[in-house]
Every structure is written in C-alpha cells, then in structure tokens.
Amino acid sequence: MLPYGRQLIEEDDIAAVTAQLRSDWLTQGPMVAKFEEALTGLTGARFAVAVSSGTAALHLAALAAGVRDGDTGVTSDVTFVASANCIRYAGGKPALADVDPTTGHISLPALRSVVANLKAAGKPPRVIVPVDFSGSVADLEGVRAIADEVGAMVIEDAAHSLGATYTSREGERLKAGNCRHAQLAILSFHPVKHITTGEGGAILTNDEGAYRELLELRTHGITKDPARLTKVDGPWYYEQQSLGYHYRLTDVQCALGVSQAGKLDRFVARRRAIAERYNQAFGASPFRELLKPLAARPGVESSYHLYVIRLTPAPDETSSSVAARRRALYDGLRERGIAPQVHYIPVHTQPDYQRAGFSEGNFPGADAYYAGCLSLPMFPGMTDADVDRVVNAVGEVLTP
Ligand SMILES: Cc1ncc(COP(=O)(O)O)c(C=O)c1O
Structure with missing residues (x-):
C-alpha cells in the first residue's frame, strides 16, 4: 500500500x-x-x-x-x-x-x-x-x-x-x-x-x-x-x-x-515538486472539472503536509451524493494499492462535541468540504513514478 x-x-x-x-x-x-x-x-x-x-x-x-x-x-x-x-x-x-x-x-x-x-x-x-x-x-x-x-x-x-x-x-x-x-x-x-x-x-x-x-x-x-x-x-x-x-x-x-x-528544506522542496506534478497532471486530465486541488491562498507557499483534492459538486448535487462519489474513489484507490485518507471529520460531528451541544447544520462550509475531500499520498520519499501511479489510478476509478 x-x-x-x-x-x-x-x-x-x-x-x-x-x-x-x-x-x-x-x-x-x-x-x-x-x-x-x-x-x-x-x-x-x-x-x-x-x-x-x-x-x-x-x-x-x-x-x-x-x-x-x-x-x-x-x-x-x-x-x-x-x-x-x-x-x-x-x-x-x-x-x-x-x-x-x-x-x-x-x-x-x-x-x-x-x-x-x-x-x-x-x-x-x-x-x-x-x-x-x-x-x-x-x-x-x-x-x-x-x-x-x-x-x-x-x-x-x-x-x-x-x-x-x-x-x-x-x-x-x-x-x-x-x-x-x-x-x-x-x-x-x-x-x-x-x-x-x-x-x-x-x-x-x-x-x-x-x-x-x-x-x-x-x-x-x-x-x-x-x-x-x-x-x-x-x-x-x-x-x-x-x-x-x-x-x-x-x-x-x-x-x-x-x-x-537539517533536511527540512530538501523534504519541503520534494513535497512541493510532488504537488506540482499532481497539479500538472490533474489540470491536464479529462477529469479536471470533477476534482480540484485545494485552492492556494495568495502570498502563501505551502509546505504540503497534505495534498488534498476535492470532488467538485455538480450544480444542485447534494452533499451525500458527493460523499458517495468520494467513497467510491477512496475504495477504488485502496483496491489499487493506494491508501488515501480523509482530513478531517468536522469536529462538531464528533459525539463528544455533539454531547457538548454542537449541532449539525451550523457548519455548511465544513460539511461541504468534508463530503468531497480526499488526501492523496504526499511524502518526500515518493518517486515520480509513485505520483504517476496515483494519478493513473484516480483516472481509472473516475472513468465511467
Ligand atoms: C492540525 C493539528 N494540530 C495538532 C496535532 C497534534 O499533534 P500530535 O499528533 O503531535 O499530538 C495534529 C496531529 O495530527 C494536527 O494535525
């Protein structure tokens, strides 16, 4: 994996x-x-x-x-x-x-x-x-x-x-x-x-x-x-x-x-190069309207702890439908030997926070984010071939 x-x-x-x-x-x-x-x-x-x-x-x-x-x-x-x-x-x-x-x-x-x-x-x-x-x-x-x-x-x-x-x-x-x-x-x-x-x-x-x-x-x-x-x-x-x-x-x-x-600069440079390779590949793929990397904040150069993609909701698509597509992508990647992750389950939905009075429905941004987010492999030991493998696997899973 x-x-x-x-x-x-x-x-x-x-x-x-x-x-x-x-x-x-x-x-x-x-x-x-x-x-x-x-x-x-x-x-x-x-x-x-x-x-x-x-x-x-x-x-x-x-x-x-x-x-x-x-x-x-x-x-x-x-x-x-x-x-x-x-x-x-x-x-x-x-x-x-x-x-x-x-x-x-x-x-x-x-x-x-x-x-x-x-x-x-x-x-x-x-x-x-x-x-x-x-x-x-x-x-x-x-x-x-x-x-x-x-x-x-x-x-x-x-x-x-x-x-x-x-x-x-x-x-x-x-x-x-x-x-x-x-x-x-x-x-x-x-x-x-x-x-x-x-x-x-x-x-x-x-x-x-x-x-x-x-x-x-x-x-x-x-x-x-x-x-x-x-x-x-x-x-x-x-x-x-x-x-x-x-x-x-x-x-x-x-x-x-x-x-x-002493290795931070090298590790971060590699993380940025991996992100760039993902961005190029997804930006040029037939699925570029279906998934988007997280938007960059102006003036910020990320150090890419995570590489998160979001499944774009179709007009009028419900959160549960986006979440079902995300689940299919998650499962499809795992079947292909890739272990993505979801960051994060909104804090307000945790039972311990629900008991403390947080209620569903008050966080539309977090709910929309959570439905479609997926963190793809991102670590400095990844090779370009690993990145290409992830990109190809995403393409395969998304191909109808
Ligand atoms: C945003 C954020 N804050 C704090 C922590 C806590 O760090 P630690 O796992 O070292 O306790 C984490 C860990 O994943 C985190 O992602």
Whole structure:
C-alpha cells in the first residue's frame, strides 16, 4: 500500500540516534536545547520549547495564553480534534468557526460572527487557534485583527506548515510559526509531519515571559532558577511554582529531530515538486472539472503536509451524493494499492462535541468540504513514478 504520509529516515538519522544512545544523556540533556535552537532557525521565532507531542504543545500554549476555567476559545471546525481539545484541557469551552470549503481554512466572516456572539454572551474568547491547514498558512493577520478587537491571544496551529512561508500585508516574507502575527505557535513531529521525532511537538513564541512559563509547565511546574525560588537552601533545591506536567521530549528523540531538521528544506522542496506534478497532471486530465486541488491562498507557499483534492459538486448535487462519489474513489484507490485518507471529520460531528451541544447544520462550509475531500499520498520519499501511479489510478476509478 502506498500510504498518504510516511516518514523519511536515512542512515545519518539512525547514526544520530545510535550515538545518542551511547552518550550519557537519554533525557534532559543538551540535545533538547540543540533541537530547540534548530527550530527557532527554521521558523524565525525567538524561543522554542520542545515537548512530547503537538497535543502537549497545544495544551501548554493554551495555558500560556491564559485560558482558565470558564474561559472560551475558538478554533476551526476542520482540524484534528487536538486543536479544539487544548481549550478544554485548560478548563475552557471551545467554540468552532466554519471553514472556507475551497481552502479548508477558518473563514474570517464565520470567525467574526462566532467572536461577536461570544462577546454578546459576555464571554469573549481568551484565545483563537487558526490552523495552517494542509501546510498553507491561515490568514493570521486577519485572525489577529479579530482577536485584537476582543483582547484574545492567537495560537497558530502550525502542525501542518513547518517550512511554509507567507507574505505579510507589509510585503515581508515570513516563515510559518514565526509568531509575528500570533503570540504562540505549535508544531508536531509525528511521523507523517515534515520532520519527525517519533512523537513530539514544540511551542514557539517571541515572548520571553511566556517562554519561561512554558519551560516550567513542561516539567511539573518546577523551577531551579534562583531568581524564582522563594528561599535559599542547598544545590539540590527546587520548587514547584505551579501545576505543570511531564511533557518532556527525550534527548534520543531530539537527536533524531536535530538530524531531521537539517533536511527540512530538501523534504519541503520534494513535497512541493510532488504537488506540482499532481497539479500538472490533474489540470491536464479529462477529469479536471470533477476534482480540484485545494485552492492556494495568495502570498502563501505551502509546505504540503497534505495534498488534498476535492470532488467538485455538480450544480444542485447534494452533499451525500458527493460523499458517495468520494467513497467510491477512496475504495477504488485502496483496491489499487493506494491508501488515501480523509482530513478531517468536522469536529462538531464528533459525539463528544455533539454531547457538548454542537449541532449539525451550523457548519455548511465544513460539511461541504468534508463530503468531497480526499488526501492523496504526499511524502518526500515518493518517486515520480509513485505520483504517476496515483494519478493513473484516480483516472481509472473516475472513468465511467
Ligand atoms: C492540525 C493539528 N494540530 C495538532 C496535532 C497534534 O499533534 P500530535 O499528533 O503531535 O499530538 C495534529 C496531529 O495530527 C494536527 O494535525
């Protein structure tokens, strides 16, 4: 089976991990800071805090953004559930904003209306979590303008977009996760992401106060910083200053991360070349009106965590009919040894969110997107022949 995503581990990655295993440090050693330094270089953010997963990164980011019991926060309805769950971990109540079905990004008009409703109810959001869906950076400046009106913090969920760039309204070229338009950003290093540490994540920020808080939260809320201690005791002395977690990433994982970080440009260049090959082939195929790649956002150069195609609805076609065509395409590809995936089931349809009061029918953009989306194989180890095989298989399945 050709999967939709797959890590690329090379001999030097294996050598880096082996060397780490032979060293004195398996965890809490110097490799963590090295990996964090690599991450600030790759994103342009001032500070990075490596943690055990992207989900842990979202949890700590929500806490650093000030989300507490009874607060509200908003994220996109089309994302991995962790983007919404982090608000709940911190004691808050998430609201979901509909998406633009052509890009999969949070819709600014929908976000504006969700924020206005929360404000009218006396609960303006403490945080907004835009998602750089599929590797294309969300309209962070647009989100930030809405957030600033109500004093909300912005956490850029950049789990999909390491290596992507965008042009700001002032014409500056910026990297995903740089934290110019968000107070905090998060990354994930799950194996299907751009670089991997097995499991892993990081929080990025330009704010030194948030950085120090995140360091403590990552390790039980404990500090040894003399400036933070309430008394002087022995060299062994530490204090728990807040309720933190054990969200550390190991030195073994960070050794892999440092090795992988050096390859990001090559990996992203390959992802872009694969996307271009798909775009050319689908753009020239007899099926070009039946399926479209996700629309690009102006000024954004995606790093293509995912390559998503959407089945175009015929005039007056119902969502369930589009969904049936998508199912047939999914099944047909699997019969041909290709394993596509669906990203994502809208969060509002999850039973746990339905129980919390989210109802069907309030998210027409997400529902339309979900009915027709399919993620085709996209990973740097794919050959051109793999891409052509997927294109031919799609053609075969769509041929009546
Ligand atoms: C958009 C998004 N945010 C957060 C996460 C969570 O990352 P992790 O799996 O590293 O916890 C994911 C993981 O797939 C994701 O896709």
